[in-house]
Amino acid sequence: MNKIKVEIADTFEKQSVGLMFRKSMPDNTGMIFVYKKPIVLSFWMANTYIPLDIAFLDENMVVKEIHNMAPLSTRSTRSSMPCKYAVEVPVGTFEKHDITINSKIKFNGNDICLDK
Helix, strand or coil, X not given: CEEEEEEEECCHHHHHHCCCCCCCCCCCEEEEEEEEEEECCEECCCCCCCCEEEXXXXXXXXXXXXXXXXXXXXXXXXXXXXXXXXXXXXXXXXHHCCCCCCCEEEEECCEEEECC
């Protein structure tokens, strides 16, 4: 089982800042955004210098979509359906761990387990 150490963005303030202003991230790290209920989610990369992949997950932590997001872009990346979670990681992390649509992610404290 592959683990990624994640910061938890579970408040409006943490979600608003996300991974902005960072110039680098260690391998196998990321951020999980946790919402109270499923909603259509929208993210952008203003003030974010690291290329990221984002996965939108349903309430059962099943990956519904994965998108690549370019650094410093003000273009919105939206989920096409209501989702309860989003996970941002450095580009290529999901591919490296063979995480695709319909993969289930387990969340244990400050780690997410990427296991097909």
